[in-house]
Amino acid sequence: MSTSKRLSSAGLVPGLHRSEIMVCQYADNINSQGGAWVGGDILSYTLPLVFAQFIFIFLITRSIFLLFRPLKQSMITAYLISGILIGRTVLGRSEDFTELLFPIQGRMVLETIGELGFMFHLFILGVNTDATAVTRAGKNEILIGTSCFVVPYALCGLVVYTLPHFIFVNEVTEHCLIFISIMSAISTFPVITSLLADLNLLNSEVGRMATSSSMVCDFCSYFASLIMGFLGLSKKFNRMSIFLTIVWTVACLALVVVAVRPVILHINRRIPENGPMKETQFLAIMVLALLCGLVSEILGQPAGLGTFMLGIAVPNGPPLGSNLVNKIDVFCTGVLLPAKFAVSGLDMDLFSVGTGTAGAVMEFIIILGYITKFAGTFIPAVFVGFSVSDATSLSLIMCCKGIIEMAVFITLKENAMLTSQALGLLLGTMLVVTGTATPLVCYLYDPSMRYLGYRTNSILHSDPHTELRMLVCVHNEEDVPALINLLDITCPNRHRPISVSVLTLTELKGRADAVLLSGSSSVHGKPSPIGMKPSKSRTSDRIANAFHAFRTRNHSAAAVEFFTSVAPYASMHDDICTISLEKGANIVIVPYHKRVTFNGDVMANSPAIRMVNQNVLQKAPCSVGILVDREKVAENQAIRLGITLLRVTLLFIGGPDDREALAYCSRMTDHTHSSITLVWIRKTADRRPDNLDDPERDIDAELVNKFLSTHTGNDRISFIEEFATDAVDTTRVIRALIGHCELCIVGRYHDPNSELILGITEWTECSELGVIGDMLATTDFKFSVLVVQQLPQGTAMEHWNTLEPVGSSSRHSQSSRVFKPYSSRSYREPLKL
Structure with a gap:
């Protein structure tokens, strides 16, 4: 058979519903078998034609x-x-x-x-x-x-x-x-x-x-x-x-x-x-x-x-x-x-x-x-x-x-x-x-509009003798030890109780609808109104059991509630912000997207989790903390037994985020098995009495003095004041912390035009940690880091003077009803200790 002859023919015949085209072609008209080399038409054969059709459809559809x-x-x-x-x-x-x-x-x-x-x-x-x-x-x-x-x-x-x-x-x-x-x-x-x-x-x-x-x-x-x-x-x-x-x-x-x-x-x-x-x-x-x-x-x-x-x-x-x-x-x-x-x-x-x-x-x-x-x-x-x-x-x-x-x-x-x-x-x-x-x-429709207006829930502007409401986010079981021990050193007691909402975050895979589950089948049975059914996951049960043990150790001072979010990473932050608004959280704790060992090796790096953290930092209605765990905080069994002290260092440079970190540190002062060192890095120009008044500097000084005067005589609280001229001096002070702490707490945002960090910003890789936090997360340092943000930059002054939501929906269902902030004070009110 010559490859140049016509290989098929077609004509109209009566069909089931209408006249249809009947095609007649040779039975072996499937593979071309090299017909192109002898002048044949490749696309007259079934298999090459199907390949060409799929390629063309794929290219035009994707384009x-x-x-x-x-x-x-x-x-x-x-x-x-x-x-x-x-x-x-x-x-x-x-x-x-x-x-x-x-x-x-x-x-x-x-x-x-x-x-x-x-x-x-x-x-x-x-x-x-x-x-x-x-x-x-x-x-x-x-x-x-x-x-x-x-x-x-x-x-x-x-x-x-x-x-x-x-x-x-x-x-x-x-x-x-x-x-x-x-x-x-x-x-x-x-x-x-x-x-x-x-x-x-x-x-x-x-x-x-x-x-x-x-x-x-x-x-x-x-x-x-x-x-x-x-x-x-x-x-x-x-x-x-x-x-x-x-x-x-x-x-x-x-x-x-x-x-x-x-x-x-x-x-x-x-x-x-x-x-x-x-x-x-x-x-x-x-x-x-x-x-x-x-x-x-x-x-x-x-x-x-x-x-x-x-x-x-x-x-x-x-x-x-x-x-x-x-x-x-x-x-x-x-x-x-x-x-x-x-x-x-x-x-x-x-x-x-x-x-x-x-x-x-x-x-x-x-x-x-x-x-x-x-x-x-x-x-x-x-x-x-x-x-x-x-x-x-x-x-x-x-x-x-x-x-x-x-x-x-x-x-x-x-x-x-x-x-x-x-x-x-x-x-x-x-x-x-x-x-x-x-x-x-x-x-x-922007789902974040219903909680973007609530910017008054923070640790700094809440009564220190009332319940501290925390939302901790868990992506996998490896996050649990460090988070639980961070809660332990927060020192819940009858005078300063804490309420912990545990949100297990699971990527949406193998199902079409995102769900928000409340309760845990192994811990307590009754779901809250926003939930649909108790979680049956084996991983969720193990996570819940670990936090249940924390609640048992602090039975009179800690309350724990469990939630599970099954959602795409791109919108997972919406569940985090919804729960934080629902529960009136003062701070949300999220794990760092990199899993860093004590030796500095990066065991896991999840860009998707990083995107979640960035969205939470931008849209959360309360303070946010990112925990960089180097297995130092997690290994606190000896600390819990009183064999050794957990050394906590607070780096204080100034600004709203550092003040929020100081407020969080004040919650740790009652922990008998931890020591806290406040390192205040100040500008050398602040020594001059003729320096112009700086309202932010005055607030910083007032809060630090309040903290020190409240804990006078406590030998577990120490204070170091360092004066720095430029970023080189700041780096020198920070490097001096190596080997002297297991946990360093620092605010996220610092003025990029400040002489203390000018030039360091050019080397920042993870902006969600801030300039100082990103430096502390490098392999040069071996301790764990908690980066605290009070408010996204630029939102503080525009939201602190009102309790009403900005641009939020007028309607809130039972699963997303809005709570008035538990405690709301002026942006410039001093910290109560």
Whole structure:
């Protein structure tokens, strides 16, 4: 056979729903086998053509995504636009382009592989979905979710029913309007959570409401989708066939729950908590996914429905859920999935879909669906107490559609329930609405605004004889010893009790929705109002047991409460700030992102944790401390037994942050097994009596004098005053601390124009530690460091004179209600000791 001859032919034949193109080609037309060297057309063979198609789709999709990313657009927008570009709207107008890269004979293979990728993508969405979340939905979520579905479904259905009585609507258009009205009410849980993840709003107040409401709406729309599917079957089969399909579908769902889920739970128990799954375990689940897809197709349902139900049966989160997501998601979502939606645009021409009366009527119903969905979300949201701005953001989010809706549109068109004109209008309107809603939500809603205005909770401006409220953040078990021993040397007692909120931070992996859990299954059982259920994690139990031991040692002076945040690192700070505001914390303690040993070796470096710390420093409604642990504070068993003293040094240069560090140090003075040295580094010019008055210097001097006069006669408190002319002298004083302390406490911010640090700032690597803190975190020093920030620079003077929130929402739910600061004093009020 000559490689230059025509290898395929096509023609129209009667199809299941309409006239279709039948392609005839040679059976061995798969591999080119070097045909290019003898003048053959490589792209006339199946395998090279599929490679070229996937490469082209991948490149154009990713290019569009990068181009529109600054406008807060997701990959769904890239899929839509790439389909429009490839289709007859733009590139498909060229017959040469279509015949070269997307010929008729090459579409079936591309669509089949795309369907396989979509099937596994739905499986991953099912794995990420926690179906039990709907049982935790409150009355507000149920109200909003139900209204979001019922209002557009009922109103659009009513209009579709009455419209033919006023204007002429042909039978085909009337049939399409029925399904358009049903689709207008859908807001799918995976789409909403994916959108919220892209916008970093998963664990925000509006994000949590949208997540729960979309789950409720999804349950309503799921039954509507089943009805829509059975209506499609009713056109082809008799009632008995439909009845048998329903019976077998229910039987298969029961089989998944009764037989398949126990096997998956057994596999889940055999995987180490933070370890990888075995190859045999992974392959077993993949075969189960293919089997569920096959059974679903046999029952007349899309293959993705079966794999999605199997995914729901898989426990989300680590270890099994996160392992499956890591192994499948990147390739299926990044390479295979775009093909399904790009090829859907090959026959779509947006320049012609809106022409004629039929197009105008269908577009009217589509727009009406979006308007009624917006109203169906906005009105109940305002009714339950959301502000207008937050209700608008929530409504825009619920109006967004994504990959699930796109797949349903395409399936309906393939089953002749929608015309090509209806599909084009649905996808085009979806592109406009979703593409416009996402940047609007970013503009209207900032989750940090509800706590940015509260800047009065600090140790310095609280009554030293009242309870000290601390929030300690734990990323893993290695953080626990240093944090607990830091709490020990804070010296809780009956006169100065402390209340500790322990927040375990877990990266969102293998699940779609961010959650905030309160309580610990091993310590106490009853969740607080902001929680959803007690934590069952083995790691969380061990962390909670360690803090429970601390509470037992200080049973009359310390209270401990436990929380777990499962959220993306990009928005994890929102949970930290929410808990600190909820509990009225005076200070938040977060671990340093590098794990540094005593010898100076860096064992772990997590840029994601660094980003969390930077966001907390910028937005926390209270003071923040970053603990750089070098295993010195953690090794305080001998200190607790009184065998040796823990030597604490406070470096005091001046400013709000140093004053906050001094206030924290004053809480340690009662600890009988610690010694505190206050090193005050002052400018040499301060010795001159004729020096101009400096209000900040006067406040510093007053606080230091108060501290020293209060602890006169305490031989565990020592004071060193050093005068420095420049940064060289400051460095000399700091280096003199080597070998003389186990913990150094220092403020974060110091005036960069001060002679004492001028020039050092050029060498700062980690700005979140400040100039001095960054120097102390280098390998030259062997002691642990606690860097304290009272307020982000520039916010002190503008917030200390008011108790009312600046720019915060007027509405706060039970899980984010706002507390008045427990103690509020003037910015310049001296420290009480």
